[in-house]
Amino acid sequence: MNAPFPPGPQFNVVETIARQFIGKPRISNLNDMMDLLKPYDGIMYYKVGPFHIYFLWDPELVHEAVVEQAPNFGKGFIVQRSFGRLMGNGLFTSDGDFWKRQRKLMQPVFHSKRIESYAQTMVEHTERMLAQWGDKPLEINDEMMKLTLSIVTKVLFNADVSSDNDRIGDAMHALVEGLMNQSSGIVKIPAWLPTPNNLKETRAINTLDTVIQRIIAQRRASGEDTGDLLSMLLMARDEDDSAMSDKQLRDESVTLFIAGHETTAVTLTWAWYLLSQHPEVEAKLRAELAQVLDERTPTVHDHLPYADMIIKETMRLYPPVPLIPRTVMNDTVVGGYRFVKNGGALFAAYAAHRNERYFPESERFSPERWDDDFEKRIPRYAYFPFGGGPRVCIGNQFALMEARLILATMAQRYRLSLTPGQTIEPMSFVSLRPKFGIQMQAHVHQNVPAIAE
Numbered sequence: 290m291n292a293p294f295p296p297g298p299q300f301n302v303v304e305t306i307a308r309q310f311i312g313k314p315r316i317s318n319l320n321d322m323m324d325l326l327k328p329y330d331g332i333m334y335y336k337v338g339p340f341h342i343y344f345l346w347d348p349e350l351v352h353e354a355v356v357e358q359a360p361n362f363g364k365g366f367i368v369q370r371s372f373g374r375l376m377g378n379g380l381f382t383s384d385g386d387f388w389k390r391q392r393k394l395m396q397p398v399f400h401s402k403r404i405e406s407y408a409q410t411m412v413e414h415t416e417r418m419l420a421q422w423g424d425k426p427l428e429i430n431d432e433m434m435k436l437t438l439s440i441v442t443k444v445l446f447n448a449d450v451s452s453d454n455d456r457i458g459d460a461m462h463a464l465v466e467g468l469m470n471q472s473s474g475i476v477k478i479p480a481w482l483p484t485p486n487n488l489k490e491t492r493a494i495n496t497l498d499t500v501i502q503r504i505i506a507q508r509r510a511s512g513e514d515t516g517d518l519l520s521m522l523l524m525a526r527d528e529d530d531s532a533m534s535d536k537q538l539r540d541e542s543v544t545l546f547i548a549g550h551e552t553t554a555v556t557l558t559w560a561w562y563l564l565s566q567h568p569e570v571e572a573k574l575r576a577e578l579a580q581v582l583d584e585r586t587p588t589v590h591d592h593l594p595y596a597d598m599i600i601k602e603t604m605r606l607y608p609p610v611p612l613i614p615r616t617v618m619n620d621t622v623v624g625g626y627r628f629v630k631n632g633g634a635l636f637a638a639y640a641a642h643r644n645e646r647y648f649p650e651s652e653r654f655s656p657e658r659w660d661d662d663f664e665k666r667i668p669r670y671a672y673f674p675f676g677g678g679p680r681v682c683i684g685n686q687f688a689l690m691e692a693r694l695i696l697a698t699m700a701q702r703y704r705l706s707l708t709p710g711q712t713i714e715p716m717s718f719v720s721l722r723p724k725f726g727i728q729m730q731a732h733v734h735q736n737v738p739a740i741a742e
């Protein structure tokens with residue numbers, strides 16, 4: 290293959306690995322990453338020992354890779370080595386025909402008509418949370434995580450995990466932190482080594498497994514078909530009429546349990562942070578809610594374009610998955626550049642969304658930029674918070690509807706102000722959670738009706 294490698298810096302392998310072991314990886318946060326990418330135009334490559342790493346953020350190159358060459362950019366070992374222990378061979382981590390079959394099986398749960406039927410649960414759970422708030426300080430990311438977790442477990446598993454909320458929250462925190470530590474390095478510390486991180490990860494996975502196994506056992510015992518995701522997984526049959534194995538059932542459930550709440554919660558967290566810093570945007574949102582809803586709760590049929598623009602703009606500045614990882618599955622050429630089998634391809638949404646060519650004054654939070662069909666006037670892959678091609682997020686419509694309904698329900702009842710004197714910094718790579726949480730003060734904006742338990 291004669292094509293050249295993409296442009297990029299040269300790193301010393303010994304130094305790079307040594308830095309990881311002393312806890313100072315070369316790219317330890319998103320600012321480091323942006324500094325590294327700055328001299329390049331949409332693609333950057335480097336090699337450390339046998340590892341080839343590609344960063345892509347040019348819309349045409351991203352399109353070519355994730356759509357036109359989708360089979361060459363699978364999940365592969367890069368995704369498996371980070372997420373495999375937790376998610377096994379579930380929808381997020383699997384590849385090939387196996388993935389295709391599972392995706393086809395689960396797709397109906399995410400059809401738009403089906404998703405609409407989840408709207409009322411989303412609003413009810415939000416109101417239940419707000420009814421317990423009152424005027425008080427709170428950590429907004431924690432609140433949003435509990436809320437989106439309760440919603441996804443109700444609509445996809447018809448289960449209630451509120452009594453496990455704290456345990457699950459701690460486990461998720463430990464997992465995201467562990468994944469982040471791994472992802473910022475080149476070398477993966479083997480899972481069997483009893484390092485503090487590995488032990489923490491094992492405990493966290495056991496916690497999630499216990500909760501999921503309980504949900505599955507309860508449904509099996511009841512024998513009920515509630516038409517939700519869990520029923521579909523339990524009823525699924527192969528061509529040879531065999532049921533899904535317990536291990537596969539566990540992997541798919543854990544995948545949906547995690548993918549279905551973490552990212553939406555992160556979006557809402559940053560939306561509240563940004564609103565607290567931009568009173569003019571918040572005022573416009575309230576005006577839209579007053580006009581469209583008056584005082585009633587939102588439904589799926591309400592048209593709330595400004596709320597949607599706030600969510601889009603939040604995910605532009607804070608894409609919940611800032612670097613979307615894939616593996617180069619075969620030697621190939623993209624944009625005239627050479628890609629080597631087993632290389633790591635990172636689709637850098639965080640960098641793409643700050644491209645001044647498409648987003649002038651890119652650091653500015655401006656929901657108005659999405660007005661007048663702006664999205665149709667930029668290349669499809671200038672903005673890709675949900676990834677793309679056949680592996681695009683299966684829950685994207687679910688997430689957008691959920692974020693809109695939660696944002697609207699909350700803004701009708703509360704205003705949130707930022708507690709002064711805290712460090713606010715996004716965690717990098719795996720999930721863009723705020724590293725130290727975000728402390729906010731809730732102010733009742735309108736009386737919250739009592740919700741019957």
Ligand code: HEM
Binds near residue numbers: 674
């Ligand atoms: C704002 C919220 C969300 C964001 C930003 C987000 C983002 C993503 C991204 C970037 C991917 C990888 C795409 C790729 O490799 O090209 C993904 C995949 C996935 N997401 Fe989401 N997601 C969100 C919400 C959800 C929700 C609510 C669910 C489920 C209820 C979900 C389930 C999944 C699953 C199962 C996959 C793997 C799909 C496959 O490979 O076939 N996500 N998501």
